[in-house]
Amino acid sequence: MSDPLDALEKSISTLRRAIRDASAAGDTERASELRAQLRRAERAWDALLDADEPAPAPPRPAPEAAPAARGAQLPAREHVHRALMLLGTPAAPKLIVGVHEAFFPGELSASKLSSLRRDEERSYRSSPGARPYYLPPALAHDLLTPVRALVTISTWTLEQRIIGPHSPRVDFLTGAIRIAEAVHTAAQSAGNGPSPEALRLLWRFAVNIPDAMPKSASGHESALDPEQVIEAARAELDVHADADRAVRAEASRRARKSLSDDQQLFGAPSQGVTYLRARA
């Protein structure tokens, strides 16, 4: 028992028990103090183990942060607008960030996006028309209430901003076509070609569209053919387009008749639910 290691291990156990007692008694201050002691004791144990033991590996250098690129100074809503314009469909913040990172320089975080969305309605209502465009939510086809998960652009038509049962798929396919076109353009241009992020984004779309992947798929994005993706997406789009268009058109007609201008942008209040009941 004369081994200092044993003695230290004992005091470590004692410390742990004391921590348990302190936490059980709700004494967090004492517990964290004891924790610090425990940590010191554990370090001492390490030191005792072997004087020659190599020091803990030096932390691996972190990959260098991407240098701030041009365009980074644009306000966030400009980034969002640009990404949405590329997609041409209502989109969730995550996809907007994805499109942004794939095709545009600068920082855009999802958290920034959500605070942005809260501001839009307030800013519109305080002075409608003060801005060239707003970023309102999409509208549900039945209740015409806001679909808060999806962001649109106020300059789009109501049809574009309404979400019917088929719209998520239609918008996904449309988005796939637009992204493929953008990748294609980048590949044709004189620059560096599409970014890895862009190829990755396209790949994520393509794997979920029948026949959009090359036949002998080795499974990674570099093998993708944007034109094939476009063709495949169009083929499936043809299946859904009519049904989707009909619902969106009907709903927008209804919206134009029953909703005020600002409601046409930011959606009917949820009292609309009673209307639904009556209809059902």
Added chain:
Amino acid sequence: MKAPVDDRLAALRGSAKRRPYNARSLAALENNPRCTLRALLDASGSDKAAIAEHAGYPSPFGQSAFAFARGNAFEAMVKDNGCAELLRVLRETLKLTLPEVAYLDLNDVGGDGSNETRRDRTAEVLLQAAQGTGDGTLFDHPMLYLEVGGQEAFLEPDLVAFRIDGRFYIVEIKSFPIIDGQADPAQVRSATTQACAYVIALRALLEEAGIGPEAVSDTVVLVAPKDFTNRPTAAFVDARKQVSALTRQLARLERISDLVDLLPEGLTFDLDIDKDDKRPRRPAEELAEALEQVPATYRPDCLNHCEMAYYCRARARAEASLDVLGPAVREQLGGIDTVTMALGLARGQLTPTADQSDMAAALRHAARLRAELTGEVGGAA
């Protein structure tokens, strides 16, 4: 006779708010149906964790924030972009046709997220689909409803898919992986049992509209990450046995009055929580006394799922019950309940009853062999 039972159950719970049933607690009914204590605590909607803690046995069940975050992130990813990933796997497994993509979000109804509104809206759209007048294929977070032992239970599957042939499928999205076509059976089991509650609730909903049970498949679709990737894959789980097992347990719940009738008058598990400092005012000893009035059936695997397990284990230890050692030992000592009895018979200190004579002979023989051996190798331990 219904009212008195409900009153007795309410009295058992006391001043605390009733804990409503959910898919998880319904699934837990299958774990240890023999346990009276658990049945009463569940039926009365008592807070088992709080009771166990006040009795001196805080339950160690907690969910890691990582698991929670991962579960949510995976489900969101699967449903991103118009359920793109989900559609791909459902087209593979359920053979959904190309036009079957219509998506209805039932997480709220025009911003109204109350259970009742969502339940009504869910009923409306699912019945439309079943009757061929709706065009939904994917129903995101519908709100189902089931009456359990006279209490309401709101149940929220991850997704219900409706196939063109007129069948609903419960789709469970889980973040544990399917590696080379296999997943952890315990996790599959718990996901399946929860899905069974949805199957039963959905069937109940359709039944009111005169639609038979075959409209809801008892094959559940499990969507989970494939291998070590983040991409989903889907697998079928044949839940027929679990559906009938859970149906049985729900039926047993209706018979809770048999158990309630056996309880002493005035028994309650009320903690008498102080309105201000949220601490129980009831003396812990008093609670312990109340708990002891009710028989519990402890099994070691209760430690994996029941909040009361540590309490019950302590009780079983105090009673020297062989339950502590688990079914393997119990099985060998059939008919003997306690350590005291087993060793008393083995050492010949207790006289066996006629019932026990076989076991006593076997125990004495085993004890003799052990004595010979430990004599040879120098005593036990």
Added chain:
Amino acid sequence: MRTDDTTAPDPAAAANVATTAILADLADTRHKAVVVDSPPGAGKSTLVIRAAQELTAGGERPIIVAQTNNQVDDLIENLTEKHPDIPVGRLSATGYSPPPALVGLANTTVGRTLDDLAGCQIIVGTAAKWATVRDSTFGWAILDESYQMRSDMLLQIVERFDRGLFVGDPGQLDPFTIVGTERWIGLPHDPTQNGVSVMLEHNPGIPVHRLPVSWRLPSSAAPTVNEAFYPFTGFTAGTDHGTRALGFDTAGFGSTDLDETLTMAFATGWALHELKRRHVPRTDTETIQTAANLAGRLLERGAVATCERNPDGRPLTARDIAIGVVHRDQADLVRTALTRTGHPDAPDVAVDTANRLQGREFEVVIVVHPLSGRRDATAFHLETGRLCVLASRHRQACIVVAREGIADLLDSHPSMDPVHLSVPAKFPDGWEANQVMLAKLSQHRVAA
């Protein structure tokens, strides 16, 4: 695919229709295999012999694969009796000594290698023995009791034949392994599965026939066994009410419980002899002695069985009676208990576990219920096949000995079975089957 139309009203006619369809498929060279599912006592052996004879007549030299030496001996005995003109070979391991019934048969040769049996037109052996044969291939194999043959065993013998007739009872016990591993679950070629399922999994389109008539089970038993263990396929009893009957030689006196139970069984074909409720080890003396005493009492009083084979009645002997148990130690104890009954013939009563009683037939079977006296039911004890074997061995009556409390045990049974992906649940479910049996037995209950 299921092919047979079994709506024929007359059992014999229905069975003929099925047999004709099976033989037609055998003659049809498009099929690599033909499967025949046979409920208990549906004339499986008759079919095997008929098929062997037909194949031989068509110029084939078929082999027959059975699972145990007893099964091989029985098959050979039947074959030579029905077709004394066909030379039959018995492929055996060293150390095998044929039972008396086979010793004097002129057209049977026992050999250790195929060379010893060159002149035989049909060669019969156990799967284990066939697994040692190399480099010979036959046109046809008839695989008897093939639902009890594990997939890995089939793999060892499959190269010995081009095409196979798989015959067996899907309701009986599945093969098992002592090795606990989940690594093969969900694979179509899981080696712990039975050979028939694995073969069908890889060969869609194989014709699957079903024999529609149980010639063994009396009309009192066929519907219950059908409902409990074969819920998705129907079969009927081959005999009418009244064709089979049991009667006592002597009037009962003295031991009333036993007599009451025997009377119930004789009158209705079923009896549940229920002992008082207790949790007991599986070796519980009282249960075991009661099972033995029932047999002893039956022998003591003497019984006459009437049936289609013996319309004028035939006295039952100890060899007509079996006692079925779950565990081997129970069987050992029952054998000892039989000697204690004092009846000189009692030791001749067959006593065995469900596994070993598979494929056998008796007039009266006494069963120690797998769940009797248990505190909880394990998957092993709930396994449908086990109860199915025990409840379907009899031609006249089945007596179940159990402690009270099985209903409660089932009622509070937790469903803890692991659930696996993409694996169809095994049906019928053990719990449901037990419920059906218990519901039936409760109508024939005698409290002891």
Added chain:
Amino acid sequence: MLSALAHVEAMETLEVVHQTEFRHRRLSGRPLVIIPLTMAGEAGAPLAAMVGTAKRDMTLLVVPQPRNRDQRFTFAAELGQIVMRYIDSYRQDRRGDGERSHYSDAPQILVPNHGGIKALADLGRMCRFRSASGPYAVPDVVPEFGMWLTFLVDTSEQAGTSMLMPVTAMLSEHWATGQSTLEDQNLASLMAWIAPPDGLSVEQALADAENPDICPPAGPATSPEFDNRHLAPAIQRFDAAHTLGDPHDLATAQAELRDLVAEQVKPTWRMMWTAISLLRSVPEAPRTAKRFERDCVSFTSYSDYRDAGGFPQRKRDTAIGAAQRLSRLERALADFEADMAFDDPFVLADRRSAGEAFAGTVEESVPGRMVTTAKNRRVPRPYVTLRTDDPVRLAAGTKLISPSMPAGHKAVIASVHPDGDTTLVTVEVTGGMGRSRTPNPGTVPEPGQRLAYLPDPGWRPTPVFPASDHTPWTHSPGPDEPDTDSAVPEDAAAEEWGHED
């Protein structure tokens, strides 16, 4: 029954009880201990591992952000290097010639519990199909490490092997506690019974063992409380530092994470070595050496396969592979159980109490009995009758071996007769008597001699299956259906780690 009684005794006395005389598992002189930790909710995401061949020689590897694919493989490579260095040290000394030569020693990896094996299995599966070139390339050692891990995990499924073992299994094989098998899987609880810390009663030690503040879980899962209270914030700080790119902050965050994880894993590390020294104090069973020889052979043959650049193990067994493995596993289990009963009087007694073996005193012996064999030879077949108190449930015809007789002794039960409270068993001695017509002295039990018999697991022919490229029609899909299981999955490279969102 005996082991059940041992647990009951332990429960009453609150002390562990021996249930074997020996340790039936080989314990290497230089085992490699690995304690793997994984991140909750993630598919086989390693969080950390502590690894080393001595208590004082330990390495802690931590993945600061387990969701990051590159960091995971950096971790796999680092752990892989340590493990491969250890394995390679056993690929040096080879004995024997030609085909039959094999390495004289084999590695032994010890993990705390079965979960640890599962974690290594997942890691092996994750690594073995990876490629060191092309897209998503990983360091060279990763696939090699993955294949070796898979090999070791596969062997651990086979009874009696010792190359990868959970320490809890080794401990609970020897010591019976007064708790359930479920609780026995918790290393701290098990150690609380076997060797409670100085000054603590078993009861107190047990309470401590289930308290994550005192005994953090032995993994692979960490305690949810630790995750939420300490680990999640620390990972967040690391991520933040990583994003901001300040090297000083990053180093601090990383050091903090290391300290946190070290605090969680070190109590288990120390306990592992205490457990190992406890196990060392239990004498090794005689037949362990023979089984270890088989380990060496299988280690050698896999090593040669790797040297020849063999493919990684398949995702799932083929029909023939599965059948072969099943036969191997069944055989090994039957042999191991017989070996244990043969070596160990405690195990034998357990089987005696169940009637599966018996011991007694010879009452009568007919050493001169002869029979004529099928080959017409006269051979000695003595009859020996024993009287036993054991509840014998073996039937006539059962083949027997005996640990009390010289090697090679074989017998078969001729008859079993109950006689009052005892049983008379007559056996025919069939082997181990030498080649002459009279049995060698000492090979036939004599009256008054005490001896034990147990069933002979016997010799079984190794089953012969079709060649692996000739799966027969019963076990393979038809020609028009594709074989879905090629040796290397086509999507190996595509098995990417997904979007980290």
